[in-house]
Amino acid sequence: MAGKEKRLRINARWCKGCGICVAFCPRQVLSLVKDKVRIQSPEKCIRCGMCEMRCPDYAIWLEDIDETEENYG
Ligand code: SF4
Numbered sequence: 001m002a003g004k005e006k007r008l009r010i011n012a013r014w015c016k017g018c019g020i021c022v023a024f025c026p027r028q029v030l031s032l033v034k035d036k037v038r039i040q041s042p043e044k045c046i047r048c049g050m051c052e053m054r055c056p057d058y059a060i061w062l063e064d065i066d067e068t069e070e071n072y073g
């Protein structure tokens with residue numbers, strides 16, 4: 001697939017541990033650990049964007065990856 005990939009990003013400082021993203025994720029990618037979201041199974045993520053859409057605190061989002069960059073993973 002040409003073009004941009006997306007990767008899941010979280011900002012734990014903004015996460016208040018409400019669990020909304022965990023509940024809405026259709027693939028059980030996410031979990032809560034000590035009241036913070038954790039990307040438990042990143043390989044299952046289908047980049048649907050539900051977590052980003054539902055998080056009230058902008059603490060989780062999909063970020064474009066420029067495939068020409070080397071420093072990701
Ligand atoms: S993008 Fe979709 S599949 Fe991936 S973590 Fe968010 S809700 Fe789950």
Ligand code: SF4
Binds near residue numbers: 016036037055056
């Ligand atoms: S919806 Fe946002 S604030 Fe709530 S647990 Fe998920 S990332 Fe944290």
